[in-house]
Amino acid sequence: MKPLPELMSYLEGLSEPHILFDTQYRILAANAAYRRQFSPERSVVGRTCYEVSHHFGVPCDKAGESCPLLKSRESGQRERVLHLHHTPKGEEYVNIELTPLLNAHDEQAFFIEKMEPLRVAHGMSLGQGLIGRAPAFQKMLALVARVAPSQATVLLLGESGTGKELVAGAVHQASPRAHHALVAVDCSSLPENLFESELFGHERGAFTGANAARGGLVEAASGGTLFLDEIGDISLTMQVKLLRLLETGTYRRVGSTELRHADIRVVSATHRDLDEMVAVGTFREDLYYRLSTFPIHLPALRERRGDIELLVTALLDRVTPQRQLRVSEAALRRLQAQPFPGNVRELRNLLERSALLCDGDTIQVTHVEQALLSGRRPTVALPGSQAAPSGHDIHGNASSTVTGAPGALKLVERTALRQLVAEHQGSRAVLAKKLGISQRSLYRKLKALDPP
Secondary structure, eight states, X not given: OOOOHHHHHHHHTOSSOEEEEETTOBEEEXXXXXXXXXXXXXXXXXXXXXXXXXXXSSOGGGGTSOOHHHHHHHHSSOEEXXXXXXXXXXXXXXXXXXXXXXXXXXOEEEEEEXXXXXXXXESSOXXXXXXXXXXXXXXXHHHHHHHTTSOOOEEEEOOTTSOHHHHHHXXXXXXXXXXXXXXXXXXXXXXXXXXXXXXXXXXXXXXXTOOSOEEOHHHHTTTSEEEEETGGGSOHHHHHXXXXXXXXXXXXXXXXXXXXXXXXXXXXXXXXXXXXXHHHTSSOHHHHHHHTSEEEEOOOGGGGGGGHHHHHXXXXXXXXXXXXXXXXXXXXXXHHHOOOTTHHHHHXXXXXXXXXXXXXXXXXXXXXHHHHHTSSSOOOOOTTOOOOOTTBOTTSOBOSSOTTOTTHHHHHHHHHHHHHHHHOOSOHHHHHHHHTSOHHHHHHHHHHHSOO
């Protein structure tokens, strides 16, 4: 059964990328917008959608992906998913909206798929934006893609260092408000006596030192997004005033009786357990429900270890833009074994320390070990061992080694160097280059291994 020429003509005139395919996943048509954006050099007609988009040999659901066609068959209606597609620019996250078309017997005969790249996230090591491809990351990103076009308030939940400000930025950039300001408010850094005036502004003479009227952050975010970071840190008094803003969309400057309208979308974030705070009375339940219309949990780094290699490459480009640094396989394995209670922020700090300890162009496992020992949560681990939380061995038992004790750094460095020397078959010049140090530094270190 062939689609009607009128349908083909309709698709061709659409400004967004669309493809038409049958129940066997075969692409029957791709409009001009799709050809320009996704396949400028080769026709996709006659090929399967999963082979074109994913380079799979089987349908998405057989390869561990969420298949919109299968979901549409089960529900009988339109379905949306977020997929990581192969494109001329590399792998990109793409919003998929699939609509089934029925024949005269009310059976699904064809499917129209609309595609919209999600510009705020990447499946490869680009310098900016959200980066990842682990299942936990994709689950979080799918929620971002779904809620961003709406006006719903969003509550970002997760441990410190998981990238809540980046996700807030992604929600803003993928929303209709993207051309207006994203204004971030660090609630934990504002004292209670300044919070109201910073947020809502004040009139001249409203308090000592108010020599002129001043607009607040709500006004600065007009038309855009107000991001309230660490919302769990604000006082009960300010919670009441924030609740009024969310419930009525209005506010007053300090010292004013004029009611002002707020044209903002609110995204908030916290690492605290708001449910527990509500239970003990330190956070208002009504405010919690206003903020959490659409909660999104940000996965910890330990939940997405497969993304560490991508993150390492991207973070090194950010912390050492003038150097073309890479990480050895042994160093990467060491990083992947770390628990990272501080999440991506801790990984970034560790990489920056490791880069400062490296004189060459490759960060070695010895540099990572040194950086770990000089950090807040150092772990003494021999080369090839798995990392464990500070104060515990790799089996989780209390460790007799006192991390950070005098001489611990030298002990780890010497142990690692002995193993590298034992395994190395080439010259000392090659070994020095491998370690990222000069031959003179290597000579001194080797001499220290066996003092006279």
